[in-house]
Amino acid sequence: MMSHRARGARAVVIAIAAGSLALTGCSKNEGGKSGRDSKKDQKEAAVQSKAVTYVDAAGSTGPAKDVPGAKPGGTITIYQEAGLSHLDPAQIYVSDAGQVANLLFRRLTQFQEDDKGNVSVVGDLATDSGKSSDGGKTWTFTLKDGIKDENGNPITSADVRHTVERQYAKFIFDGPTYLQTWLSGADYRKALPGGGFDGKHLPASVLDTPDDKTVVFHFDQARPDLPQTLAMAGYAVVPAKGDTKEGYEKKPVATGPYKIAENKPGKTLKMVKNTNWDPKTDSVRHQYVDGFTIQFGVTESTQTKRLIADKGENRNAIQLTNGVEATQIQDVVNNPEASKRTVKGYQPYVMTLAFNLDRVKDKKVREAITYAVNSKSLIAGEGGAYGGDVAPNYFAPTLPGYEASYDPYGRLKTPQGNIAKAKETLKDVPAGEKKIVFAYPNSEAGQKRKVAIEDALTKVGIDVVAKEVDSASYYEQIGKLDNPYDAYITGWGQDWPSPGTVVTPIYDGTQVFDGSANYSHVKDPKVDALIKKALTQNPTDAAKTWKEAHHYLLENVIPAAPLWYTKQFQISGSNVGGARYGSVSSLIDINRLYLKS
Amino acid sequence: MTSPIDIEGGGASVVVDGAPGPETKSEPVKLAGRSPGQLMWLRFKRDRTGVICAVVVIGYFVVALLAPLLVKLSGTDPYTLYGQDPTYADKPVLDEFGLPLGYLGGVSGDHWFGVEPQYGRDLYAMLLYGMRTSLYMALGITVLIMVTGILIGLIGGYFGGRTDYWIGRGTDFFLSFPQQLFFIAFMPVVTSFFVNPREETPTYFRALAMLIVLWLLGWMGMARLVRSTVLSLREREFVEAAKVSGASPWRIVRKEILPNVVTPILVQFTYQLPSTILSIAFLSFAGVGFVEPTPDWGRLFAAGARYAEQDPAFMFFPGVALVIFVLCFNLLGDSVRDAFDPKSGR
Numbered sequence: 027m028m029s030h031r032a033r034g035a036r037a038v039v040i041a042i043a044a045g046s047l048a049l050t051g052c053s054k055n056e057g058g059k060s061g062r063d064s065k066k067d068q069k070e071a072a073v074q075s076k077a078v079t080y081v082d083a084a085g086s087t088g089p090a091k092d093v094p095g096a097k098p099g100g101t102i103t104i105y106q107e108a109g110l111s112h113l114d115p116a117q118i119y120v121s122d123a124g125q126v127a128n129l130l131f132r133r134l135t136q137f138q139e140d141d142k143g144n145v146s147v148v149g150d151l152a153t154d155s156g157k158s159s160d161g162g163k164t165w166t167f168t169l170k171d172g173i174k175d176e177n178g179n180p181i182t183s184a185d186v187r188h189t190v191e192r193q194y195a196k197f198i199f200d201g202p203t204y205l206q207t208w209l210s211g212a213d214y215r216k217a218l219p220g221g222g223f224d225g226k227h228l229p230a231s232v233l234d235t236p237d238d239k240t241v242v243f244h245f246d247q248a249r250p251d252l253p254q255t256l257a258m259a260g261y262a263v264v265p266a267k268g269d270t271k272e273g274y275e276k277k278p279v280a281t282g283p284y285k286i287a288e289n290k291p292g293k294t295l296k297m298v299k300n301t302n303w304d305p306k307t308d309s310v311r312h313q314y315v316d317g318f319t320i321q322f323g324v325t326e327s328t329q330t331k332r333l334i335a336d337k338g339e340n341r342n343a344i345q346l347t348n349g350v351e352a353t354q355i356q357d358v359v360n361n362p363e364a365s366k367r368t369v370k371g372y373q374p375y376v377m378t379l380a381f382n383l384d385r386v387k388d389k390k391v392r393e394a395i396t397y398a399v400n401s402k403s404l405i406a407g408e409g410g411a412y413g414g415d416v417a418p419n420y421f422a423p424t425l426p427g428y429e430a431s432y433d434p435y436g437r438l439k440t441p442q443g444n445i446a447k448a449k450e451t452l453k454d455v456p457a458g459e460k461k462i463v464f465a466y467p468n469s470e471a472g473q474k475r476k477v478a479i480e481d482a483l484t485k486v487g488i489d490v491v492a493k494e495v496d497s498a499s500y501y502e503q504i505g506k507l508d509n510p511y512d513a514y515i516t517g518w519g520q521d522w523p524s525p526g527t528v529v530t531p532i533y534d535g536t537q538v539f540d541g542s543a544n545y546s547h548v549k550d551p552k553v554d555a556l557i558k559k560a561l562t563q564n565p566t567d568a569a570k571t572w573k574e575a576h577h578y579l580l581e582n583v584i585p586a587a588p589l590w591y592t593k594q595f596q597i598s599g600s601n602v603g604g605a606r607y608g609s610v611s612s613l614i615d616i617n618r619l620y621l622k623s
Numbered sequence: 624m625t626s627p628i629d630i631e632g633g634g635a636s637v638v639v640d641g642a643p644g645p646e647t648k649s650e651p652v653k654l655a656g657r658s659p660g661q662l663m664w665l666r667f668k669r670d671r672t673g674v675i676c677a678v679v680v681i682g683y684f685v686v687a688l689l690a691p692l693l694v695k696l697s698g699t700d701p702y703t704l705y706g707q708d709p710t711y712a713d714k715p716v717l718d719e720f721g722l723p724l725g726y727l728g729g730v731s732g733d734h735w736f737g738v739e740p741q742y743g744r745d746l747y748a749m750l751l752y753g754m755r756t757s758l759y760m761a762l763g764i765t766v767l768i769m770v771t772g773i774l775i776g777l778i779g780g781y782f783g784g785r786t787d788y789w790i791g792r793g794t795d796f797f798l799s800f801p802q803q804l805f806f807i808a809f810m811p812v813v814t815s816f817f818v819n820p821r822e823e824t825p826t827y828f829r830a831l832a833m834l835i836v837l838w839l840l841g842w843m844g845m846a847r848l849v850r851s852t853v854l855s856l857r858e859r860e861f862v863e864a865a866k867v868s869g870a871s872p873w874r875i876v877r878k879e880i881l882p883n884v885v886t887p888i889l890v891q892f893t894y895q896l897p898s899t900i901l902s903i904a905f906l907s908f909a910g911v912g913f914v915e916p917t918p919d920w921g922r923l924f925a926a927g928a929r930y931a932e933q934d935p936a937f938m939f940f941p942g943v944a945l946v947i948f949v950l951c952f953n954l955l956g957d958s959v960r961d962a963f964d965p966k967s968g969r
Contacts, residue, residue: 353930354932356933403707409720411719468910470926473910473915477742477915478707478742481707492914493820493824510820
């Protein structure tokens with residue numbers, strides 16, 4: 027019996043030791059201020075929301091202005107949790123691949139930012155940001171001299187034509203579709219089923235290449251946003267020579283300052299200097315470091331820990347699209363040394379609780395829910411003030427036309443929900459219409475969000491039926507037109523700084539189909555008319571029209587309850603120089619980076 | 624394995640209940656006849672660790688059962704978001720990062736164990752309710768697994784031959800299912816089959832589904848263990864004696880063999896129950912078990928791991944409760960086994 031008792035006693039000692047270990051980690055939390063003033067943040071974001079300017083040939087000539095103190099040499103390590111979605115430029119629509127594309131691929135035009143965050147469009151492969159004629163229906167681009175791909179082949183107008191035409195092929199399915207639909211209509215694939223590979227090309231009345239240096243686009247209506255569209259990574263040039271169709275995902279031909287040296291999908295991606303890139307032709311990109319190595323599979327939490335610790339190789343490391351993990355934000359903020367190494371700003375995404383208008387037909391119910399939702403508890407799950415801000419309307423602070431004080435539902439005053447007002451709105455609504463089926467992705471974060479939504483809506487007397495949806499296919503499920511749900515949380519961000527890339531995809535009545543981003547199924551003739559009008563107007567007039575559409579949507583249609591604006595908060599190693607927040611990518615500006623030693 | 628016919632100092636057969644024992648000798652020396660159960664109880668009472676652990680384990684079950692009453696004492700409930708609810712705005716419990724204010728994860732008169740980060744739900748109430756969910760689910764599943772395993776193992780082991788062969792292949796068949804993967808793949812299908820897509824999946828449905836799947840895919844280990852023990856017992860003299868004297872197979876199984884497999888059953892039980900708690904927690908985590916806001920002990924502990932550095936107290940209370948429970952449960956199992964079969968101890 028003795029041995030038995032001794033063993034029991036030992037176990038108790040171990041339990042106490044484990045407990046005291048945990049206790050030493052505790053001290054009083056006095057409620058450290060995050061020091062984050064959202065008004066100040068929004069002022070900073072105001073530059074982001076300025077309309078972009080189009081720059082002439084002089085501003086588009088390289089080399090790019092030197093980053094103060096920049097030195098050549100060294101290799102920067104990049105951490106990323108999940109593998110890249112795509113490497114074929116035409117398939118790139120997501121920011122992880124988009125950030126890598128900034129190093130690898132050139133387009134006809136590109137965005138340039140100054141130190142204050144003002145954004146302009148300059149020519150990249152083209153000499154300037156494009157010349158429009160015929161009232162904006164025709165756009166002409168002239169290619170620069172001395173531009174070559176990584177194999178030394180010069181890039182001609184035929185390569186640009188090939189880039190556009192291969193977007194019509196079936197194997198391109200994940201990229202942006204703006205240019206194709208503008209050129210050949212919504213059913214664009216029928217216009218060129220072979221994607222240009224079979225020798226058939228688009229007619230010269232649509233896409234013309236009169237000589238080796240000139241590319242002309244003809245549209246059926248004015249397309250004032252074209253230079254910004256062409257600056258998307260999805261329209262980066264794919265030289266006709268070396269296009270391996272589906273195989274291009276593995277080994278794309280680089281045109282930018284870096285090229286792929288080794289690609290192990292999901293593990294590492296090594297990039298080295300592209301010697302055929304001529305800095306004199308590029309007014310934005312730099313080639314300071316010898317290369318970049320992306321390490322995939324490093325979790326956000328591990329990245330943050332490594333970068334806070336800042337030891338060895340981590341001193342040369344940055345994050346690709348991941349940020350500081352939500353639970354560790356205060357560790358970074360309360361550490362002045364680590365805090366200096368961060369970049370922060372708004373992301374373009376507005377998170378909303380979208381209503382399925384085919385099912386939630388009573389406007390009173392939608393209005394009440396918009397009053398009732400608790401943005402603050404949802405933001406707490408994103409890491410508090412550094413993770414997000416209360417959204418009073420549908421336009422993000424990064425969008426031209428953003429109105430900080432446009433708040434018809436008093437969201438800023440009562441971010442935790444205006445219960446009294448919501449209850450009053452629901453007073454005359456029959457009980458049968460108060461049942462809301464809320465779909466959520468069945469992940470840890472999704473379940474947490476469900477708790478917040480359920481809690482807020484139940485309080486005002488709405489009968490919430492929460493349905494879990496497989497988190498991998500969440501957007502696919504809620505994107506189905508006949509989905510059985512009433513409400514779901516969705517987020518959308520601009521493709522370039524114009525409300526046209528926000529209002530059109532998510533509120534245009536002609537975009538109601540399976541898999542479309544119009545998750546609310548908004549079909550409102552007035553909205554449609556305003557969208558049509560704004561798309562052909564010059565930016566100043568268009569801004570007014572977009573504003574009208576925005577106000578009409580939020581006050582009269584209520585297709586969604588605005589919840590929060592997402593924010594970016596990234597940290598880099600102490601040896602990385604030139605780090606700043608890039609307004610266009612909403613990530614660290616990867617083209618300026620250098621190593622201090 | 625101690626031979627069951629070894630007669631202890633007490634004079635009674637350890638396990639062969641009802642077999643002709645010393646009590647039949649009507650000698651003038653009054654030997655108080657004690658049944659094996661009484662002997663076990665006597666020995667168990669002498670083992671202080673065992674008694675303490677029994678009290679603790681029973682205490683856990685009582686506390687879990689009385690959770691709704693106990694949270695009335697603190698005046699909290701596991702569903703209110705104390706940190707985010709505007710009604711509680713006058714009593715802030717979270718800072719701007721969503722972490723608890725004050726000492727030890729926000730321990731205060733209102734929140735005895737502090738509050739959960741992000742939402743500020745009361746940890747005391749969450750833990751009590753979570754224990755209720757986890758303990759009684761695990762108990763139910765473990766008991767079902769035990770009963771099924773013992774029954775199938777006994778039948779296979781005792782009858783042998785063809786019966787054993789077919790039961791053995793059946794066991795192999797069930798063993799070949801990857802339990803948790805099966806559940807993850809299976810649960811959404813079952814749900815969509817039985818539950819209207821516009822109605823919430825009821826919590827009892829989730830509980831029942833977990834119970835059935837964990838039971839159907841969990842009994843095999845027990846069955847194999849019992850079978851192997853029974854196989855060796857079957858050939859022993861006391862069983863043959865019973866056979867010769869014309870006892871029915873049912874009686875032999877019940878009275879001669881079953882009491883001899885109590886030890887492995889107990890060991891298996893004490894190890895199965897905590898591991899079932901963890902299985903349930905994993906399923907909750909994989910999104911096919913209980914979902915938020917149904918409190919769950921295992922998930923509470925797992926969620927605590929995320930905040931281990933920023934708010935260690937959040938893991939401390941559920942963690943310590945779990946450590947004490949598992950420890951006591953295992954020690955209790957040891958003690959009970961020792962009491963049944965003192966010679967098998969160290």
